[in-house]
Structure formats: structure tokens, C-alpha cells
Amino acid sequence: MERIDAVVVGAGAVGLAVARELALRGRETIVLEAGPGIGNGTSSRNSEVIHAGLYDAPGSLKATLCVAGREALYPYCESRGVGHRRCGKLVVAATPAQVETLKAIAARATANGVRGVRWLSGAEARELEPALRGEAALLSSVTGIIDSHALMLAYQGDLENAGGAVVLRAPVESAVASDGGFVLHVGGAAPDELHTAVLVNAAGLHAPTLARAIAGLDPASIPQPWFAKGNYFALARRSPFTHLIYPVPEPGGLGVHLTLDLAGQARFGPDVEWLDVASPDAIDYAVDPSRAAPFYAAVRRYWPGLEDDTLVPAYSGVRPKLQGPGAAPSDFVLQGPAAHGVGGLVNLYGIESPGLTASLAIAADVVRRLGV
Secondary structure, X not given: OEEEEEEEEOOOHHHHHHHHHHHHOOOXXXXXXXXXXXXOOHHHOOOOEEOOOOOOOOOOHHHHHHHHHHHHHHHHHHHHOOOEEOOXXXXXXXXXXXXXXXXXXXXXXXXXXXXXXXEEEHHHHHHHOOOOOOOEEXXXXXXXXXXXXXXXXXXXXXXXXXXXXXXXXXXXXXXXXXXXXXXXXXXXXXXXXXXXXXXXXOOXXXXXXXXXXXXXXXXXXXXXXXEEEEEEEEEOOOOOOOOEEEEOOEOOEOOOEEEXXXXXXXXXXXXXXXXXXXXXXXXXXXXXXXXXXXXXXXXXXXXXXXXXXXXXXXXXXXXXXXXXXXXXXXOOEEEOHHXXXXXXXXXXXXXXXXXXXXXXXXXXXXXXXXXX
């Protein structure tokens, strides 16, 4: 049986960042990925936004790791040549009733230590973006966009340069916790057994399923997963905006916002579609064209000039939620030995937005919890 220092399950942005951090600290590390490539799950189906840290509760993991991750991510991208742009974003109160909500977001940003946030009147916002309509806006100058796949390739390159590796089409079917580590049963075309001292469950949507397959882990420590699908529509014309445009948040997400890719193409989303599926494997990622109607209505609250028949289905993603419809938003769960009692194991649950932004900070936190 092959023995290795550390195994990370899941080759998304967070899994690769964690593996990179372990390898850079001298641990022989491999990533086991069930799919045919890196970043084929949640990491490839998001808005590709570098978040500032405006929204989450002060002191929460989402808030602290987002701010720390963003502060690390910009210099990392610059050092590795990862495509990104600090374009800034406007959070818009479209109606007078939303102005108080916007003030609360501004206060929360201050409490989270976010710099570069400025209050704008409706007229000041229109000076920046003439097509915009709103009563007021927050300008976040440190928000940006990123080539998420290039970021993951950079993490993989650092991992491999430090002696680590990514193994694809290698699903972890079960694990047994024992003194001194874990025995992993790996499926795929060439099934194998592997012994590791450290196991990090970064399997995203599949993280609770993998945790339930770890013998020796108390099932009571595993949260119930919920799946919230977010659909995106692309704008079939040139965008009049140079900043990202966000409405005030809505339950389950940040509202139907306008984001830009590095080529300037605009897309809108995500909406919130709660799924009733028994397993992530049953998720249908197709975008229903009929969902465009509420998109037009939502976007026209802040961009009344959006023309009919200009939104086309783009793609969808699914958020790994830890709470259902109507419940208060949950925090990231980075569950280490102090929480579940199994030495050498960290389970990552509910790593949704701003997980990509926070990935380097999450990696450092995981390694701290492992005592590596």
C-alpha cells in the first residue's frame, strides 16, 4: 500500500490551494479528483469575481477569509501572470426603500475592514455609469474579475513544482480512520488503496457524501446539504458598463447582477433556484430559456435601457448551501480535529461565494487547523 503525507480530495480552486499550501510546507501531497479535469465543478461555474468582503457578518469566516484572501490574491495573480482586472463594482439601491439596506452594507463593509468603499448619490453613480438608474450606490474600488481557470492552473503548477501531483478520474469511494492516518479506497479505472496521514475533504457539492463514507467520523458532525442553482444569461450586444453592477442582495444570493469577463462580455446572474435532488450527480445544469423573463424585470430596475431579446442562456452553477430556503445564511464550515475529534482530518462544507476569492486564506486556515 502506497503511503503519502497528505491527500486533498477535490481539484477545485480551494482544494488546489490547500494542496499547494501543504506541499509548500514540505508535505508530500496529492489531489484526488473524481472528474476528468481540474475545476470542473463549482469553481468553473461562478461569476469569476474577486470580492471585496462587503456582505458577510463581521467576524464570520466568510468575511475574514474573503478580506484576507483578496489581499493575497491580487499580488499572487500579478506574480503568476493570472489574468485579472481591478474594475470595481457598484452596489445599487434602485428604490428609496433600498437605501437603508445599502447603508447597512456600507456599515458592514467598514466593520469587515474593507477599504476603497465610497458612497455615491444617484447622480454621482450616473456620472460613472450613464446607463445606470438608482437612488444611491456604493462604489467598491477593490472588487475585480479573474480568469478562474488560469488561477487554478497556477495553483496546480505551484503544487507540482513543490513535488505534489493531481490525479484525475480517481474517486475516493471510502476511507477508514485509524491510528496514524487514513486508508483510502480509490475507484476508477485502476482501483487502489492509499494510506495518508492527513486528509482534506474539499469535494465541494460532494463533501457531505464523502464525509459519510469516512469510517470513524461521527455522522452527527456532518451537516445536511442544500443545493441552490444559479442560472446565468449573457448579453448579446456590447455592454454599456465598465464596472460590475450589483443590486442590493436578495435571500439566497446577491441578486441578479451584471458581471464582465476579461474580454468585456457582460453576463447576468445568478438567480436562485432551489433544487430537490438526492445527489449532486442528479443535477441538471441546463439553463431554461424561460427563466429570462424575471431576469429582464430584475435588471431593468437598475438598467432600464435593457432591450428585449438581448439575453441568451449562458451557463449555470450550484451553490453548496448549508441552509434551506428562507433560513439565515450559513457561514463556511472548516471542520478540523478540534470539532469532530478525528486527527489529521479537515472537512470543508458550504464553500460557496466568496470561496474563490478566499481560497488562499482558506488554505492557510486549513493548514493551521491541521497543525502542519
